[in-house]
Amino acid sequence: MSDLMFAIVLHPAIRGEASTRLPEARLEEAVGLAAAINIKVIAEEIIQIGQPKPSTLIGGGKVEEIASFIETHKPKPGLVIVDGALTPVQHRNLEKAWNAKVLDRTALILEIFGARAQTAEGVLQVELAHLDYQRSRLVRSWTHLERQRGGAGFLGGPGERQIESDRRALDDKIVRLKKKLEDVRRTRTLQRAKRKKAPHPVIALVGYTNAGKSTLFNRMTKASVKAQDLLFATLDPTMRAIDLPSGVRAILSDTVGFISDLPTQLVAAFRATLEEVLEADVIVHVRDISHPDTEAQKADVLAVLRALGIEENDERPVIEALNKIDLLDDDDRQDLLAITRLKSEADAGEPVRIPMSAETGEGVSALFDAIEAALTEAHQEMVVRLSAPFGAARAWLHQRSDILDETPSGVDLVIKTRLSKKTEGQFFKLFPAATLANDADAAYKSA
Numbered sequence: 001m002s003d004l005m006f007a008i009v010l011h012p013a014i015r016g017e018a019s020t021r022l023p024e025a026r027l028e029e030a031v032g033l034a035a036a037i038n039i040k041v042i043a044e045e046i047i048q049i050g051q052p053k054p055s056t057l058i059g060g061g062k063v064e065e066i067a068s069f070i071e072t073h074k075p076k077p078g079l080v081i082v083d084g085a086l087t088p089v090q091h092r093n094l095e096k097a098w099n100a101k102v103l104d105r106t107a108l109i110l111e112i113f114g115a116r117a118q119t120a121e122g123v124l125q126v127e128l129a130h131l132d133y134q135r136s137r138l139v140r141s142w143t144h145l146e147r148q149r150g151g152a153g154f155l156g157g158p159g160e161r162q163i164e165s166d167r168r169a170l171d172d173k174i175v176r177l178k179k180k181l182e183d184v185r186r187t188r189t190l191q192r193a194k195r196k197k198a199p200h201p202v203i204a205l206v207g208y209t210n211a212g213k214s215t216l217f218n219r220m221t222k223a224s225v226k227a228q229d230l231l232f233a234t235l236d237p238t239m240r241a242i243d244l245p246s247g248v249r250a251i252l253s254d255t256v257g258f259i260s261d262l263p264t265q266l267v268a269a270f271r272a273t274l275e276e277v278l279e280a281d282v283i284v285h286v287r288d289i290s291h292p293d294t295e296a297q298k299a300d301v302l303a304v305l306r307a308l309g310i311e312e313n314d315e316r317p318v319i320e321a322l323n324k325i326d327l328l329d330d331d332d333r334q335d336l337l338a339i340t341r342l343k344s345e346a347d348a349g350e351p352v353r354i355p356m357s358a359e360t361g362e363g364v365s366a367l368f369d370a371i372e373a374a375l376t377e378a379h380q381e382m383v384v385r386l387s388a389p390f391g392a393a394r395a396w397l398h399q400r401s402d403i404l405d406e407t408p409s410g411v412d413l414v415i416k417t418r419l420s421k422k423t424e425g426q427f428f429k430l431f432p433a434a435t436l437a438n439d440a441d442a443a444y445k446s447a
């Protein structure tokens with residue numbers, strides 16, 4: 001087993017396949033992914049592929065060359081990572097030819113998520129995604145075998161029955177796992193419901209893996225004077241209460257990093273974990289602006305957000321934190337600062353962009369200000385007149401909003417609060433007798 005620690009990483013560059021990235025950068029990313037789970041990469045190579053081979057993807061000569069490298073190299077690599085998609089047949093044939101374990105990109109990402117998952121829910125989710133992946137392989141290889149056997153005229157061989165029973169065993173496991181996951185989720189939903197009662201806005205950090213989300217999370221929670229995680233004992237470990245410069249308390253949430261070609265099984269599985277993102281009041285998209293593929297990474301992140309159901313026309317404010325400016329040379333840095341200044345004035349529909357460095361702290365206070373501004377915009381201050389009897393309406397507002405002031409006015413109550421457009425809509429639908437008042441409202445003033 002120990003030679004599984006030593007790996008070869010291959011990036012198949014298939015001719016004619018559109019990619020926004022250079023194969024060199026993709027290979028480098030794959031090597032970085034392997035390193036993330038402590039695999040020692042002893043060789044890496046870009047494999048040019050003119051015509052993908054159905055049986056092995058990679059051409060026969062190259063397969064043999066790699067086989068003999070594996071055979072003779074000390075220590076012998078027990079793992080080959082193929083940074084692309086392999087069909088089940090290609091997967092099996094390559095493992096046989098190389099006498100080594102083969103992981104394609106999806107399998108590699110599943111391994112990493114498996115190694116990183118910490119909460120009970122996370123572990124179950126990854127396991128489920130894994131089984132799902134295995135099952136899809138089985139199904140596809142089964143149909144393939146069936147076709148082959150059909151041609152050769154011996155249907156119903158032992159291999160097929162084996163696969164059938166494997167598949168049933170997997171199905172059973174999947175059902176059991178889903179049930180367990182449901183139990184864990186029910187508990188979490190209860191916890192979330194409790195948290196909902198606290199009227200604090202949620203700020204979600206999202207971004208490509210390695211963009212600097214956790215570094216920024218740590219800096220922001222430290223920068224916030226009264227940062228503490230005692231407020232809600234049930235918060236996930238990656239959520240903290242922070243106080244914004246104006247004193248408004250908010251919940252900051254760190255999230256799992258995104259990556260290009262995130263396996264669909266994982267997007268589905270992590271939907272629940274990413275619920276915080278779905279319900280956040282402000283989304284901070286953390287970008288590694290010093291990375292040569294920063295634009296492609298941004299596109300990937302937006303694609304995953306879309307897959308999660310966050311559309312481009314979502315009215316929620318998005319702030320781009322252009323991180324790692326400390327790694328830019330002077331010229332690039334000046335250009336970036338100039339462009340972001342121009343942009344913030346020109347494109348009203350574009351996200352606010354803040355150049356910053358989570359490492360040095362530069363720009364972090366500007367980011368705080370931008371978050372604060374976005375929150376204020378998302379949560380308009382308003383004065384509402386509740387006519388008697390107002391008990392239910394008042395309780396409803398207390399549960400869902402930040403009450404700034406309450407003043408009796410005759411038998412009525414005038415409440416000053418901060419509401420998002422959505423909550424405002426819900427409120428006036430539920431309590432049509434309530435009316436919007438103004439600060440200048442005479443009744444309010446004279447009350």
Ligand SMILES: Nc1nc2c(ncn2[C@@H]2O[C@H](COP(=O)(O)OP(=O)(O)OP(=O)(O)O)[C@@H](O)[C@H]2O)c(=O)[nH]1
Nearest residue numbers: 209210211212213214215256257323324357358359
């Ligand atoms: N030079 C520099 N390095 C940074 C900066 N921010 C983060 N890093 C480094 O970038 C690497 C990744 O940072 P993380 O905060 O772990 O990134 P992440 O987005 O949380 O990554 P995942 O959790 O894998 O998605 C670390 O080595 C950080 O030290 C920055 O502003 N400047």
Ligand SMILES: [Mg+2]
Nearest residue numbers: 213214255257
């Ligand atoms: Mg992180």
